Amino acid sequence: MNIIDRPALAPLTTLGLGGRALAEIRLERPDDCLRLPDVLAGFGGDARVLGGGSNLLIHDGDLPFVVLRPLFGAKTPDNRPAEPEILGEEDAPDGRRALIRVGSGMRVPHLLSWCGKRDLAGLEGLVGVPGRLGGAVAMNAGAYGCSTAPLLRSLDVFTPEKGLRTLTSEGWRAEYRHFSLAEPCAWYMSVSAVLSLRKAEPGSVLAAMKANFLRKKSGQPVHERTAGCVFQNPPGQSAGRLLDAAGMKGKRRGAMYFSPMHANFLVHDMKCGVPGSSADALALIDEARRAVRDKFGVELVMEVKEWSSCPC
Ligand SMILES: Cc1cc2nc3c(=O)[nH]c(=O)nc-3n(C[C@H](O)[C@H](O)[C@H](O)COP(=O)(O)OP(=O)(O)OC[C@H]3O[C@@H](n4cnc5c(N)ncnc54)[C@H](O)[C@@H]3O)c2cc1C
Incomplete structure (x- = not known):
């Protein structure tokens, strides 16, 4: 520590x-x-x-x-990126699956490249997602038909109430971009996860990752400073399209603006000479919410997590 x-x-x-x-x-x-x-x-x-x-x-x-x-499972003792641990295999209706243990501190791009080289399928929709495994679990991150929680077999967590222990699927609740423990707790921290990944045809996982990344790059500002999609997609709708139709594409306050490429991405322009501020970001988010509410009667829900200075 x-x-x-x-x-x-x-x-x-x-x-x-x-x-x-x-x-x-x-x-x-x-x-x-x-x-x-x-x-x-x-x-x-x-x-x-x-x-x-x-x-x-x-x-x-x-x-x-x-x-x-x-930072569990992020680095080896000699400071190289650590690797997942292969635990064994299981049979499933869709074929043989590999069980791997991954530390919650492992970077998702590193995990994906490890999986791609071993033809282990399940996570390829997460290509271009820059977080760590613990964040991918906590957000039930996903894209292109994949999400993290269905691949989880068990999760080692720490809670202030019960300390460190292993949970299986009855121990958590997962929905679209939401993951929580079934038991009440002030907060939890995942330490490591066991994932079940399908053994796929040689080369197919890398090919799917490449196709997903090209798709992502053509529609999202992946090289800008963002926190991914600001809002969740409302059921059956695209938050990006609603924001675009409500006139939010390109809207700016100080160093913060909604991307002209994809209206659901709030960008921090670090080169404009004005320091970025959370006040500007929050004002733009408020404006976007109001614009979509007024035009479509839809209440957008934040996907990005806000950490407030308010102790309440
Ligand atoms: C360019 C870009 C593209 C993106 N594309 C996508 C996408 O396609 N799909 C998608 O779903 N998301 C996407 N995102 C959003 C983001 O990358 C994901 O939500 C990611 O999984 C968050 O992981 P993180 O480690 O960065 O988490 P953080 O941002 O650090 O944290 C997010 C939440 O997870 C909690 N958390 C983090 N680690 C743990 C842990 N070990 N235990 C318990 N709670 C934890 C935090 O407390 C917080 O509530 C994108 C973001 C960017 C910048």
């Missing part, structure tokens, strides 16, 4: 926004969780779990919480 005092959070996010937290606690070994309750109590107790920071809008200023950074 490594504790950093008053870290700046903006550099830990893809959107590049956020003030300073009370502390950052980096966790690399499951044993580190045992010390967490005492360490957190010393800071006042409120904690937020940060993965790759690719789905976060963090407020500016002083933030009254401690940031936990689960």
